[in-house]
Amino acid sequence: MSFSAVEIIRTKRDRGVLSDDQIDWVIDAYTRGVVADEQMSALAMAIFLNGATDPEIARWTQAMIASGERLDLSGVGMPTVDKHSTGGVGDKITLPLAPLVAAHGVAVPQLSGRGLGHTGGTLDKLETIPGFRTALSNEEFIDQMRRVGAVVCAASESLAPADRRLYALRDVTGTVESIPLIASSIMSKKIAEGTDALVLDVKVGSGAFMKELAPARELAETMVRLGAAHGVRTVALLTDMSTPLGRTAGNALEVRESVEVLAGGGPADVVELTVALAREMLALAGVDADPAKALSDGRAMDAWRAMVEAQGGDPDAELPVAAETDDVLAEADGVVTRMDAYAVGVAAWRLGAGRARKEDAVSAGAGVxxxxxxxxxVRAGEPILRLHADAGETARFGAARQVLEGAVDVGGDTPGRTMLIDRIA
Known part of the structure; x- marks a missing residue:
C-alpha cells in the first residue's frame, strides 16, 4: 500500500490521527529513502507540536523495530534484563550495574551509546580501558552473554535502522524534546535487542533531558506502556539529576569511580542507585537476592573483570590521566547547598570529555x-571542584570556569539528597 508523504504530514499538522498503515508506510519509506529528510522533518515537527495518541506511539515503535532485525536471546540459557538511562552528568551506573546483576545469574544485554553535549556516553568511558572493544557482532554479543552474563557494546546497525536515521534528523531540526518520539526511539532499540525485561532510569533535574517532574513522569509512563504492549516487562524509576551523580564527570574518571563501587566503596549516591536498579532487574528476572552483598563479597568485581577481559580489555591496566589540573575554590565557609548538574556537565564537555558532534573525538582523561x-x-579557599585537561589544553580551563560561575552555592544546612523520586510499573 502506498501513501503520500504530504498527506501524512497534513494529517498530523491538522491534529489528525495516523492509521497503522500510514505509519508503517512512512517509516519504511523513510528508511528506504523514498520519503526525503525534509518531509520527515516536517512530520517530526508536527508530532512535536501536536503530540500522538498511545496507539500511534505503539505502532510507530513497532514500525521502527520492523525496519531492522529483532535479536532472539532465547538461547542464552538464563533470564535477560536490560537497563536504560535517559542520561545525565556523572551517570556511570551501567558500569557497576551490568556485572552486579550478572553476578546473580542474570544476563544483561546492554547496548549503549556515546556522549553528546553535556551528557556522557558509556562507550566512551569503557574505551578508556586499554584494549576494550565496544563493536561486537551479534554472534559475539550473544556468546558473551552465555559465557559471562554481562556485555556492554554498541548497537548493531541492523537494529532499528529507522531510529538511527530519525534520531540524527531530530537532533538538527529542533524536534528532540518530543515525548512520543523519545519514547519510541528508546523502546524500539531496547525491544529489538530481544531482552525479556527492562528497567528504565528516567532522570529529572537540571542535568537531565527532562528538567521537570511532570514531563519526566509522562515519558516514563509512556515507555512502560510501550514495553507492556510489546511483551517486555518494564519498570521505570524516576531519579534525581539536579546534582551530578557521584564525584566525577569524565570518561576515565568515571571508570575509576565505578571500580571503587565494585570494590565495595564509592560514593553513596552511586551505590544507592546501582543497588536500587539491580533490585528491580533481579526482581523482573525472578531472582530473590540482595545485590548489595555482591558488591561487598567480590562477586560483582569478578563479573566486571570477566566482562572486561571478554571484550579484549585489561582490567589491571592503568587508566589515562589528564596532564593538567586546575582547582575551583570555595568563596565562603559553609555547606554546599547546590551544585548545578548541567553546568558541571558542560564544564566537562568544554574540558574535552564530551563532543558537540557525533564524529568528534573525546579526551579519555579530561573532566571534572x-x-x-x-x-x-567547605572552608573559603578550599577546592570544591578539580578540572582535568590534556597537556597543552590549559585554555580549556577558562571556558570551563565560565560555565561554572554561579553553579555552586555555599550556605547553611541543606537536606540530604534523595536519589529515588518515584517508581512506575
Whole structure:
C-alpha cells in the first residue's frame, strides 16, 4: 500500500490521527529513502507540536523495530534484563550495574551509546580501558552473554535502522524534546535487542533531558506502556539529576569511580542507585537476592573483570590521566547547598570529555572531579571542584570556569539528597 508523504504530514499538522498503515508506510519509506529528510522533518515537527495518541506511539515503535532485525536471546540459557538511562552528568551506573546483576545469574544485554553535549556516553568511558572493544557482532554479543552474563557494546546497525536515521534528523531540526518520539526511539532499540525485561532510569533535574517532574513522569509512563504492549516487562524509576551523580564527570574518571563501587566503596549516591536498579532487574528476572552483598563479597568485581577481559580489555591496566589540573575554590565557609548538574556537565564537555558532534573525538582523561558535593562542609579557599585537561589544553580551563560561575552555592544546612523520586510499573 502506498501513501503520500504530504498527506501524512497534513494529517498530523491538522491534529489528525495516523492509521497503522500510514505509519508503517512512512517509516519504511523513510528508511528506504523514498520519503526525503525534509518531509520527515516536517512530520517530526508536527508530532512535536501536536503530540500522538498511545496507539500511534505503539505502532510507530513497532514500525521502527520492523525496519531492522529483532535479536532472539532465547538461547542464552538464563533470564535477560536490560537497563536504560535517559542520561545525565556523572551517570556511570551501567558500569557497576551490568556485572552486579550478572553476578546473580542474570544476563544483561546492554547496548549503549556515546556522549553528546553535556551528557556522557558509556562507550566512551569503557574505551578508556586499554584494549576494550565496544563493536561486537551479534554472534559475539550473544556468546558473551552465555559465557559471562554481562556485555556492554554498541548497537548493531541492523537494529532499528529507522531510529538511527530519525534520531540524527531530530537532533538538527529542533524536534528532540518530543515525548512520543523519545519514547519510541528508546523502546524500539531496547525491544529489538530481544531482552525479556527492562528497567528504565528516567532522570529529572537540571542535568537531565527532562528538567521537570511532570514531563519526566509522562515519558516514563509512556515507555512502560510501550514495553507492556510489546511483551517486555518494564519498570521505570524516576531519579534525581539536579546534582551530578557521584564525584566525577569524565570518561576515565568515571571508570575509576565505578571500580571503587565494585570494590565495595564509592560514593553513596552511586551505590544507592546501582543497588536500587539491580533490585528491580533481579526482581523482573525472578531472582530473590540482595545485590548489595555482591558488591561487598567480590562477586560483582569478578563479573566486571570477566566482562572486561571478554571484550579484549585489561582490567589491571592503568587508566589515562589528564596532564593538567586546575582547582575551583570555595568563596565562603559553609555547606554546599547546590551544585548545578548541567553546568558541571558542560564544564566537562568544554574540558574535552564530551563532543558537540557525533564524529568528534573525546579526551579519555579530561573532566571534572567533585571534591565537595551537596551537603558537605567547605572552608573559603578550599577546592570544591578539580578540572582535568590534556597537556597543552590549559585554555580549556577558562571556558570551563565560565560555565561554572554561579553553579555552586555555599550556605547553611541543606537536606540530604534523595536519589529515588518515584517508581512506575
Amino acid at each position: 572531579e567533585i571534591l565537595r558535593t551537596v551537603g558537605e562542609t
